[in-house]
Amino acid sequence: MTAVTPxxxxxxxxxxxxxxxxxxxxxxxxxxxxxxxxxxxxxxxxFLIDPKTAAAKKFSQLGAGEWNVAQLSVLLEATAAxxxxxxxxxxxxxxxxxxxxxxxxxxxxxxHADASVRLLLTVADVTDARVAEKVKDDLxxxxxxxxxxxxxxxxxxxxxxxxxxLQSARKVQSxxxxxxxxxxHSRVMSIAAVQQQLAASSVGEVELRSYFEQLxxxxxxxxxxxxxxxxxxxxxxxxxxxxxxxxxLGLVVTELVINALKHAFPNQRKGKITVDYHAKGKDWTLQVxxxxxxxxxxxxxxxxxxxxxxxxxLSNQLGAEITVADAMPGTRVSIIHRDDVVITDAPxxx
Amino acid sequence: MTSGKGRRPNETEHVMDNxxxxxxxxxxxAVIRMSxxxxxxxxxxxxxxxxxxxxxxxxxxxxxxxxxMFTDIDMPGGVDGLKLAxxxxxxxxxxxxxxxxxxxxIDVDALPVEARFMTKPYDPNVVIRSIREMTLN
Numbered sequence: 001m002t003a004v005t006p007x008x009x010x011x012x013x014x015x016x017x018x019x020x021x022x023x024x025x026x027x028x029x030x031x032x033x034x035x036x037x038x039x040x041x042x043x044x045x046x047f048l049i050d051p052k053t054a055a056a057k058k059f060s061q062l063g064a065g066e067w068n069v070a071q072l073s074v075l076l077e078a079t080a081a082x083x084x085x086x087x088x089x090x091x092x093x094x095x096x097x098x099x100x101x102x103x104x105x106x107x108x109x110x111x112h113a114d115a116s117v118r119l120l121l122t123v124a125d126v127t128d129a130r131v132a133e134k135v136k137d138d139l140x141x142x143x144x145x146x147x148x149x150x151x152x153x154x155x156x157x158x159x160x161x162x163x164x165x166l167q168s169a170r171k172v173q174s175x176x177x178x179x180x181x182x183x184x185h186s187r188v189m190s191i192a193a194v195q196q197q198l199a200a201s202s203v204g205e206v207e208l209r210s211y212f213e214q215l216x217x218x219x220x221x222x223x224x225x226x227x228x229x230x231x232x233x234x235x236x237x238x239x240x241x242x243x244x245x246x247x248x249l250g251l252v253v254t255e256l257v258i259n260a261l262k263h264a265f266p267n268q269r270k271g272k273i274t275v276d277y278h279a280k281g282k283d284w285t286l287q288v289x290x291x292x293x294x295x296x297x298x299x300x301x302x303x304x305x306x307x308x309x310x311x312x313x314l315s316n317q318l319g320a321e322i323t324v325a326d327a328m329p330g331t332r333v334s335i336i337h338r339d340d341v342v343i344t345d346a347p348x349x350x
Numbered sequence: 351m352t353s354g355k356g357r358r359p360n361e362t363e364h365v366m367d368n369x370x371x372x373x374x375x376x377x378x379x380a381v382i383r384m385s386x387x388x389x390x391x392x393x394x395x396x397x398x399x400x401x402x403x404x405x406x407x408x409x410x411x412x413x414x415x416x417x418x419m420f421t422d423i424d425m426p427g428g429v430d431g432l433k434l435a436x437x438x439x440x441x442x443x444x445x446x447x448x449x450x451x452x453x454x455x456i457d458v459d460a461l462p463v464e465a466r467f468m469t470k471p472y473d474p475n476v477v478i479r480s481i482r483e484m485t486l487n
Contacts, residue, residue: 148453152424155452156379159471163385166474170388192471199453221475 025122030107032080032117034059034073046125047093059121066095072105079107080117102127151199158192182222183258183307189218190254194246206246208277209236215250216257216275223261229270232257236277239284248314249277249286255307256288256333264292264330271330282339286320289332295324311335371485372396372413376406376421376431386420389474395481403429410442417444418481422470423451435465446484448477 017038020029026043028036036054044051049063059076060068069091078084086107093101107121162185169181193215197206216232224230241249253275260273269292276287311333315322320337373395377383383399390397398413400406402425410416419438423431435447447465450472466480 152452155470156382156424159452160379160381162471162473163382166389167381167385170392189471189473196469218473218476221479222473 025124028059028121028123030059030076030080030119030121032119034076034080034119036062037118043123047123048095048098064096066093076107076119076121079109080119082109085109086121099127101125102130151195154195155192155199158188158195162188162192179262180306186219186222186254186258187251187310189222190215190250191247193218194243194250197246198243204243205240206243208239208241208246208249209234211246211250212236212253212275212277215253219254219257219261223258226268229268230261230265231272233272233274235274237279239277239279245318248318252286252311252314252318252335253288255311259307260288260290260292260331264290264294266293269293282337284320284337286335287332289327289330291327291330294326294329295331370394370396371418371481372398372416373481374398374400374406374409374413374416374419374421376400376403376419376425376434378402378422378425382422386474386477390420390478390481393478402427403431403434406434407437410438410445416442417485418446418448420448420450420477420481423449424453439465446481448480448484 016029020027020038020040023040024042026040026046028039028043031037035056035058039049039051039054041051043049044054047063054062060073072086072089072091075084075086075089079086086105089105091103091105093103102125104124104126105121107119110118110120112118165181165185165188169178169185172178172181193211194206196214197211198204201207212234213236216234220227220230220232224232257273257275264273265271271291273288273290276285276289278285311322315335318335318337320335323334323336325332325334373390375383375387375390375397377386377399378401380401383401387397387399396415398409398416400409404427406419406421410419419435421431421434425431431449431451435449438445438447448468449465450468450470452470464484466484468476468480
């Protein structure tokens with residue numbers, strides 16, 4: 001460790017002036033009368049002032065009078081008198097034949113051994129930074145508007161698709177074809193419901209409970225003719241999933257509910273369909289059950305329909321297994337995802 | 351059509367006995383309009399249709415029997431569905447209004463009192479159910 005040698009007063013003045021002259025940020029050293037003692041080369045260059053004309057001139061008289069701003073002069077005088085500091089004072093520097101520049105100025109009285117008053121004024125040109133900020137703000141706003149516009153278009157397009165499917169269902173003669181077309185309509189509405197949930201969320205995630213509730217309300221509205229006769233109960237925990245998984249889960253629910261409505265309650269049989277979803281860690285179980293007539297004795301006699309294919313494909317995609325059980329009365333389909341393939345026999349709390 | 355009139359006031363207000371409630375559908379997208387118009391006609395309503403707010407106003411002036419207006423919010427031509435709904439509330443206060451939009455967020459305060467909002471895509475059955483509920487009295 002070497003001790004710092006104190007500088008001779010003249011040497012320290014010369015050092016101070018050299019520091020000021022070489023500062024890359026524009027700075028100006030003023031005396032108590034607000035006359036320029038020294039300024040950095042960067043100051044002269046940035047504001048196009050000839051250093052030869054500046055020496056001992058009042059700061060307000062620099063250039064062609066563009067620095068002669070009454071409010072700034074008052075603030076600087078107050079700073080020199082020790083009753084104020086200039087901190088982040090903003091002004092427009094207006095010069096003939098030049099673009100207006102936005103400046104942020106700060107000045108403070110220097111605390112030093114000499115009794116003479118010295119002010120250090122820093123001048124930052126923030127014009128370009130402000131322009132960049134504004135461009136960024138504009139882009140963000142444009143992006144938000146664009147996103148809303150896209151969501152709006154998606155909703156409108158889905159409405160057109162749904163309308164065409166329903167129109168087609170109305171026009172066909174075959175009851176079977178009509179059923180297919182109304183199922184297709186329900187599938188489109190199921191995806192649309194995710195879209196609506198997503199539009200309401202800012203993070204691209206979907207709250208499963210409100211999604212399934214909306215989905216089943218919509219399925220009920222279009223497929224249940226007498227709400228007294230059939231109802232759909234939704235029992236979902238607070239799980240939040242990303243959009244893709246939600247779309248898959250929603251389509252599975254749609255297929256299973258459509259299937260139950262189609263087959264479980266013939267001859268105006270009364271009943272209830274229940275949709276359950278519960279997650280624990282990364283494991284989850286989706287169940288759709290009904291209290292209808294139950295599965296046909298021979299499940300193999302009918303060719304599996306599109307709905308079955310969709311449920312199988314999506315369960316596979318979700319890494320889940322399908323089990324179908326006799327719920328006595330009715331049928332219960334479970335879609336079970338276990339994150340850990342190795343099943344551990346953890347003791348259950350009684 | 352006169353079948354909507356002359357109904358006995360104390361007649362049971364069962365929805366199916368209420369066959370000719372006049373509904374005005376305002377929607378600029380032709381396919382969507384065609385579909386909802388047919389659905390509403392099948393449900394037993396008398397349906398009038400307009401593809402913009404100006405047409406809607408003309409039809410409202412010419413048809414005092416309109417009880418419900420079902421309108422899209424986002425329409426070209428300066429007057430959107432919300433402004434239309436506001437002017438209908440001012441000029442024809444008894445008319446029930448259902449507005450629909452693909453935009454998720456709708457300022458509910460901007461809606462007239464007797465109004466409902468539905469996000470697109472809506473299910474025609476939900477629209478039918480709403481119209482029946484709103485015209486029950």
